[in-house]
Amino acid sequence: MLTVNFDRLKLKKGHMVLDLGCGFGRHAFEVLRRGAQVVACDMALPELQEVRATYAAMGEMGELDASAPAFTSLGDATRLPFNDASFDRVIASEVLEHIHNDEEALKELFRVLKPNGILAVTVPAYLPEKICWALSDQYHAPAEVGGHVRIYRKRELETKIHDAGMEPVDYHRAHALHSPYWWLKCAVGPKNNENRFVKAYLRFLTWDIVKQPIVTRFAEKILQPVLGKSTIIYAQKAASA
Numbered sequence: 001m002l003t004v005n006f007d008r009l010k011l012k013k014g015h016m017v018l019d020l021g022c023g024f025g026r027h028a029f030e031v032l033r034r035g036a037q038v039v040a041c042d043m044a045l046p047e048l049q050e051v052r053a054t055y056a057a058m059g060e061m062g063e064l065d066a067s068a069p070a071f072t073s074l075g076d077a078t079r080l081p082f083n084d085a086s087f088d089r090v091i092a093s094e095v096l097e098h099i100h101n102d103e104e105a106l107k108e109l110f111r112v113l114k115p116n117g118i119l120a121v122t123v124p125a126y127l128p129e130k131i132c133w134a135l136s137d138q139y140h141a142p143a144e145v146g147g148h149v150r151i152y153r154k155r156e157l158e159t160k161i162h163d164a165g166m167e168p169v170d171y172h173r174a175h176a177l178h179s180p181y182w183w184l185k186c187a188v189g190p191k192n193n194e195n196r197f198v199k200a201y202l203r204f205l206t207w208d209i210v211k212q213p214i215v216t217r218f219a220e221k222i223l224q225p226v227l228g229k230s231t232i233i234y235a236q237k238a239a240s241a
Contacts, residue, residue: 119235
């Protein structure tokens with residue numbers, strides 16, 4: 001399930017991409033499928049090990065372009081272990097809301113992005129996230145160690161991106177059908193995965209992701225502006241930067 005729209009990212013074959021806070025690599029794998037090169041970067045070693053295992057499996061199944069190398073790297077978003085202007089594209093999906101010094105992280109993303117490069121940042125959208133925080137203190141920091149430390153308004157994030165040296169150029173929302181799932185989780189306890197309603201909604205989401213029926217695609221499109229769980233902003237670094 002992708003959050004970033006790769007057409008809006010304007011990804012091209014041969015690009016070098018940083019997937020910051022890659023998790024288990026969902027965006028990194030799509031980068032590779034499109035013939036670009038990727039560095040999946042995270043602070044969690046077990047997740048990077050899973051990413052490497054999936055790289056190997058994709059290679060064995062012939063899903064990877066031999067000209068599109070895949071790498072992993074341990075890294076802190078506020079002190080990235082990469083040279084200046086290393087990447088044509090940078091993805092930071094559901095990362096900044098976890099970082100106390102998000103402005104420093106954005107400066108680092110600016111530093112490693114090439115001139116004319118494009119950054120895609122995704123964060124939880126304001127209203128769905130606000131409801132989650134209201135329903136449960138266990139959903140976010142400080143009760144949840146490593147959890148979300150802030151709720152972004154779109155304008156606030158755009159301003160921080162601009163102040164870091166990049167110009168916001170595009171925007172959309174994603175995953176409207178996921179917002180009620182997280183509200184339900186927060187209402188019964190974020191870690192209560194055995195609740196029958198939580199399990200039923202998860203089965204529905206899994207079915208929707210696998211089958212992608214027209215009716216739910218249409219519902220998501222209609223609900224996205226209000227209920228979209230994620231806000232996605234695309235920004236470009238100036239050619240002269």
